[in-house]
Amino acid sequence: MNETHGGQDVIDILTTDHREAIELIRQIKETPDGQTRRELTDTVITELVRHSVAEEMYVYPVMLEHLPDGDAVVSHDTEEHKQLERIMKELEGADPAGPGFTVLIGELERTLRDHVQDEESGQFPRLREKVPADKLVELGGKVETAKKLAPTRPHPSAPNSELFHKLVGPGVGLVDRLRDKLTGRAEG
DSSP states (O other): OOEETTEEOHHHHHHHHHHHHHHHHHHHHHOOOHHHHHHHHHHHHHHHHHHHHHIIIIIHHHHHHHOTTHHHHHHHHHHHHHHHHHHHHHHHHSOTTSHHHHHHHHHHHHHHHHHHHHIIIIIHHHHHHHSOHHHHHHHHHHHHHHHHHSOSSOOTTSOOOHHHHHHTHHHHHHHHHHHHHHHTOOOO
């Protein structure tokens, strides 16, 4: 683990998020109970949306600044986030006991694993080379804060941009949480 000044760096935080999301998907695939599948799916959706928003707000601008191919990398990653959001939106309305649900979970897993592979084998090591350790720790703190404020539901038609998330994203999250309270839907 890379720590400076007592905090985890952003790469360790995001890598942990990846592991947790993949583990939740494994549990969903192995669980026959529809209610449990729904709860686990709601949790993985919440966590992936928060993770994506935090990456777009704080990590992608650093990639643009420090990676020579930052534009292409961020464009590719943003497109993968949009794919994940579309799949998650479909999962929200899918019957966890139906065959379509299993297909969507498989699609979510494949897309997520591709995204994780790109980041962990290519982008993250390059960021560690180019960005000072204390800056990565500072980014880790920002990402953790952003994840707490981020939306809890996928919004695939919303713009995937740092400015959108900083201005509207937290408000969208508040709307989601208010809707959760009013409908009795538990947060993940």
